[in-house]
Amino acid sequence: MQQKPCLTQKELARRWTISHRTLERWRWTGQGPAFMKIGGRIIYRLEDVLAHEEAHLRQTADSLDAGVA
Incomplete structure (x- = not known):
């Protein structure tokens, strides 16, 4: 099975078992991975x-x- 080349905010939140609100906060503070809007x-x-x-x-x-290692 091939992985998707992109993840939505909710998909990434599920991957990392964190709240999608955490990702929102990280974007606001300049933390987290690069993203596109x-x-x-x-x-x-x-x-x-x-x-x-x-x-x-x-x-x-x-x-x-x-x-x-």
Whole structure:
């Protein structure tokens, strides 16, 4: 199954198990992934979502000590 190239605000909120209001607040404060506003709709490109997730990836100290990348 091929993934959609874009997500709506509610789809992204479900993906991250957060409120769509949180995404609204993040847009207002300049946080969160890049987005597009087309015809009054907010759209997140999957590539921007994945980049944002990668940028916020954290590792535990245990995994670093064990040499796990």
